[in-house]
Amino acid sequence: MTGDLILLIVVVITALSFDFTNGFHDTANAMATSIATGALKPKIAVGLSAVLNFVGAFLSLKVAATIATGIVESGAITLTVVFAGLVGGLAWNLVTWYYGIPSSSSHALIGGVVGATLLASGVNAVKGEGLVSHVIVPAVLAPIAAILVATIGTYLVYVLTRKVDERTRTKGFKIGQIGSASLVSLAHGTNDAQKTMGIITLALIANGTITQDAGTPFWVIVCSATAIAAGTYIGGWRVIRTLGKGLTEIETPQGFAAEASSATVILTSTHFGFPLSTTQVCTGSVIGAGLGKRLAQVRWSVAARMGVAWLITLPAAALVGAIAFGAAQLIGGALGVIVVFTAAVVFAALLYVASRKTAVHAGNVNDEWVGRGTPTQVGTPV
Amino acid sequence: MSYIDVDALWRVLVASLIGGVGIAALFSVGLIGVSSGRVAGRVAGGVCFLLVVAGVLLGVYVMLDK
Numbered sequence: 001m002t003g004d005l006i007l008l009i010v011v012v013i014t015a016l017s018f019d020f021t022n023g024f025h026d027t028a029n030a031m032a033t034s035i036a037t038g039a040l041k042p043k044i045a046v047g048l049s050a051v052l053n054f055v056g057a058f059l060s061l062k063v064a065a066t067i068a069t070g071i072v073e074s075g076a077i078t079l080t081v082v083f084a085g086l087v088g089g090l091a092w093n094l095v096t097w098y099y100g101i102p103s104s105s106s107h108a109l110i111g112g113v114v115g116a117t118l119l120a121s122g123v124n125a126v127k128g129e130g131l132v133s134h135v136i137v138p139a140v141l142a143p144i145a146a147i148l149v150a151t152i153g154t155y156l157v158y159v160l161t162r163k164v165d166e167r168t169r170t171k172g173f174k175i176g177q178i179g180s181a182s183l184v185s186l187a188h189g190t191n192d193a194q195k196t197m198g199i200i201t202l203a204l205i206a207n208g209t210i211t212q213d214a215g216t217p218f219w220v221i222v223c224s225a226t227a228i229a230a231g232t233y234i235g236g237w238r239v240i241r242t243l244g245k246g247l248t249e250i251e252t253p254q255g256f257a258a259e260a261s262s263a264t265v266i267l268t269s270t271h272f273g274f275p276l277s278t279t280q281v282c283t284g285s286v287i288g289a290g291l292g293k294r295l296a297q298v299r300w301s302v303a304a305r306m307g308v309a310w311l312i313t314l315p316a317a318a319l320v321g322a323i324a325f326g327a328a329q330l331i332g333g334a335l336g337v338i339v340v341f342t343a344a345v346v347f348a349a350l351l352y353v354a355s356r357k358t359a360v361h362a363g364n365v366n367d368e369w370v371g372r373g374t375p376t377q378v379g380t381p382v
Numbered sequence: 383m384s385y386i387d388v389d390a391l392w393r394v395l396v397a398s399l400i401g402g403v404g405i406a407a408l409f410s411v412g413l414i415g416v417s418s419g420r421v422a423g424r425v426a427g428g429v430c431f432l433l434v435v436a437g438v439l440l441g442v443y444v445m446l447d448k
Contacts, residue, residue, distance in 0.1 A: 057436060145398055164417045259405050264401035
């Protein structure tokens with residue numbers, strides 16, 4: 001087996017691993033509110049979301065074999081840079097999952113690639129304007145837009161249905177919430193699985209396995225869809241708990257308004273070519289759902305924790321990406337990539353073991369939120 | 383290079399507001415209709431729910447058209 005082939009295989013495995021973490025990190029986006037309000041049982045919710053993510057991955061197959069387009073010079077993207085970028089994104093996804101913080105997987109991946117590119121090709125290979133327009137500006141605008149839509153939507157929902165009997169209202173909004181959350185899951189599968197497909201396709205082209213105009217092989221589509229669906233089904237319970245219980249206490253009308261807001265903002269931004277992070281939109285919607293209901297409490301300490309995490313996503317992932325690239329280059333060849341990959345696996349395993357000490361799972365995800373801001377402090381079951 | 387595509391941003395904001403708030407309002411009016419106990423109310427509620435379903439289908443179309 002040649003060194004190039006080993007590198008290609010490791011990149012494909014790392015890309016699928018990233019896809020898997022993307023799945024369990026983002027389950028909360030669609031399903032946290034449905035789980036919190038009891039519209040769906042936790043296991044049913046993650047199962048439904050997994051199926052819809054899988055289906056969504058097949059909905060649009062206009063896969064672009066690109067990564068961090070408009071942010072780094074395309075000529076600077078080598079297989080090792082892609083690998084190191086994936087490691088940076090993966091590491092940030094795992095750390096934020098451990099602390100139960102919803103965070104954009106896309107921004108983490110971009111950060112990882114930027115860090116690796118900086119080390120590989122220097123500052124000139126990174127486009128500052130691209131970083132601002134593709135990452136920083138959308139990161140600020142996504143939650144603001146979602147908060148605005150969800151706040152007005154929630155307020156209207158409560159005002160309009162104030163005379164509707166409680167049973168009809170709760171049952172109706174539960175059904176509406178399941179529908180709107182399903183749409184968010186479907187959109188997530190369409191958007192995020194395609195990123196992995198694009199990365200693997202790019203790696204295959206770079207290795208000469210397929211030609212530039214060959215299109216994405218079917219096995220790549222199936223593997224990417226399966227990885228994101230499996231990750232979704234595992235359920236990132238820590239993030240689900242933070243989004244569903246930590247930010248605010250959610251009732252079914254709020255859950256419906258939040259998911260309707262998320263679905264609309266995500267789909268309109270896709271349609272008008274102004275891509276916004278699903279995670280940041282969904283988080284903004286939950287905050288808006290809290291603000292839109294009079295006397296509802298938003299725990300700003302939890303929101304602030306997320307804000308800080310979003311601010312450092314790019315530099316933190318870039319740092320790991322740069323370290324991963326530097327280590328791989330220092331050791332050299334396929335061995336360097338294998339060593340870094342092994343280190344990433346060990347890091348993931350250690351984090352998993354640590355997470356078991358304060359496990360959040362389907363059985364306690366809806367327990368009372370106590371403490372200042374971490375999902376692992378579990379109160380009495382509610 | 384412009385840092386913000388203001389045109390696309392405005393479109394997203396306006397369409398999101400109309401779509402997101404509109405769907406929430408339509409669904410709520412639908413619930414008022416079906417819980418009114420009157421035939422006309424139920425028909426109006428049904429129409430509201432149909433419009434919500436149309437919105438969902440439009441969303442799926444956007445995904446397919448991407």
